[in-house]
Amino acid sequence: EAKAGERNRFNLYEPTMNERIMTRRQLEMDLRQALHQDEFRVFFQPRFDARSRKVLGAEALVRWAHPSRDLLSPASFIVLAEDTGLIFELSDWVLRAACRHALAWDDALIVSVNLSAVEFQRADLVERVQNALKETGLAAHRLELEITENVMLEDAVSALRMMHRLKALGVRLSMDDFGTGYSSLGYLRRYPFDGLKIDRSFIMEMEQSQSSQAIVDAIISMGHALSLTVTAEGIETAEQLDRLIELTCDQAQGFYLARPMSPAHFTRLLEDPFPG
Ligand code: C2E
Ligand code: MG
């Protein structure tokens, strides 16, 4: 009916460009405020030795406890933080929170923190990491920095220099989301990485796709040939873990083993890995 169609056209909520910008600006203001009102939380997802399932450490994953929304995942605010430059302050907060929590764990455990590519474009990155270590008192070898290929894409030469300076501090470096980029392989050989993390997409497809399994097999062999620690991320089934063990993958991370959890939960997991 023509009338109903007409009415629907007006009732349908379609944000205008202006409203979209408003929302973004609102979010930006909220983000800025969140930093000062302590609304960020750090969650930890355990990393396990694939074979023994011993906890070897945890990856710090930031969350935003927005006062009027659910706990927000980084997908909804990291890009905005990068675009607005707020990522530096946010990342400083995550680094300190991660290091501070790691101090309370067994001192064999490693804490890993994700860095954004934009952080490599400023010369003060090394100083920022060094300050976080100094202020918290965490030994450098217990901190791992996870970076993606984007870091090398921006400016390969300065990225290499920066990574060598970070290595000189004594921290570990790993390449995150490995296999998703254009030339991850070349970067691995030329840059001072200690580990690589196979992207979740390959793990997800392993059971259905022979070629994904062949790729995972090849990544693990290559990683080992380069003396890198190989971690599989996004393991969701027992079958995936079993297959990865057969392929000699070193470390395992994923919902099948443990989801990201609050610092208190992680501490409890360390005290009692097999409750009940
Ligand atoms: P990432 O570093 O690759 O982290 C792994 C993501 O996969 C996390 O999502 C984790 O919760 C999720 N994940 C782990 N196991 C599984 C699984 O078995 N199945 C599925 N479906 N997902 C799994 P999260 O926490 O939402 O983080 C998303 C991304 O946001 C991270 O990807 C990382 O790139 C970024 N990020 C998180 N925290 C920070 C941070 O403090 N700084 C920066 N710059 N980026 C961060
Ligand atoms: Mg990561």
Ligand code: MG
């Ligand atoms: Mg990843």
Ligand code: MG
């Ligand atoms: Mg990722």
